[in-house]
Amino acid sequence: MTGPGPDGTPPQGVRTRLGRRRDRLIAVGWLVLVWNLFWGDFSWGNLLGGLLVAAGVLLFFPLPPVTFGGRLRLRGLVVFGVRFVAELVRASLHVARIAVQPGYVPRSAIVAVRLQVPTDLNLALTAEVLSLVPGTLIVETDREAAVLYVHVLDVHGPADLAAARKQIRIVERRIVAAVGSEAELRQVRSVPVDKESS
Incomplete structure (x- = not known):
């Protein structure tokens, strides 16, 4: 020893x-x-x-160990909280408009997004945040590949799919900026949010 x-x-x-x-x-x-x-x-x-x-x-019912290896950053937490509330309000108004618009039938899609930080904690936090926003819902997770399958409401074409993937990567980046380690922060910042997952 x-x-x-x-x-x-x-x-x-x-x-x-x-x-x-x-x-x-x-x-x-x-x-x-x-x-x-x-x-x-x-x-x-x-x-x-x-x-x-x-x-x-x-x-x-033992769960896999999820150890917090990052650190809390006040600025990142504040930015995450403000942006999350703003996104919550925007998405709620969007869903409300769809609900009251006569004769409008929204199209939905399921997008797959590979997260940049493949830890259980990041996967869980990103999935929880996305599920709290109206119009998005986690339908499946691939823990081994760190892929989230997200149901997205009101999709009109490929541009909306790309925008949904980009928004999911932005959410992950904000979470890592708030509670991730320095290595995880460098990892998410090394890849543009609009880059397609491989």
Whole structure:
């Protein structure tokens, strides 16, 4: 077993184990919180029940480890939040106009977009954000290839498909700018958002 690094940090294996324990504790905390919110009452019985349910879920339904290797950036978070709210309002108005327009039948399409950062966390965050915006919905994910299949509303031709792919890549770039690592940030900035996925 190797000793601490020159700067006093623990060796890589110890950091990995500590990271896994931290992630499990965070997952238990969230599950206990959700359990208590479901019951609508924070009591000792619900806290104990939440702990038992959380332990059972993590024991019998283990998820693949998703470790946060990035860092929070205040500017990126603010930009992401402002742009997300603006996109939410714009998309809501667009869907509302389609809903009330007499006789208009919108055409839909499913676009496949390969993400630039193929991590489980980036895949999950990008999929969640896209699903929250009216008019887009995740219908399938390919975890191995880091590809999202997104249902897009009101498509008129190839230009709209290209615009949808570009918008998905912009969303990914904003997420990475808010919470990604330096390497991930360089990775998404190295490829233009309007470049077709290979």
